[in-house]
Amino acid sequence: MSKYTALWEYIQRNGSPSMKLSFDEIHDIAGIEMDHSFLRYKKELTQYGYQVGKISLKERTVIFNRID
Template sequence: MSKYDSLWRSVQANGNPSIKLSFDEVKEIAGIEIDHSFLKFKKEAIDYGYEVGKISLKEKTVIFNKIS
């Protein structure tokens, strides 16, 4: 079980082709703040039908794209 499982499930349940979440929204969903380890865990999103697209440190957002 990953510390980001609740985030992956939430993104999967959303079902939109592209989802943009702020770091604060990720923290609210996952219960933890995004840190450098997110880069290691982001590959897990593929198991839920999504991939992590752009991570913007300037805007403090993450884009998730549905895998077709």
């Protein structure tokens, strides 16, 4: 089980074609601060039918897109 499993499951349950979450929202969902390891773990998201679209450090947001 990954430290981001709660986040991946949340995104999958939401079912939206695209979803934008702030770093704070990710913290609330996953229960952890988002850090550089997110880049390594993000590949797990494809197992849930989604991928990371864009990470904005300036806006402190991440866009997730459903894989068609």
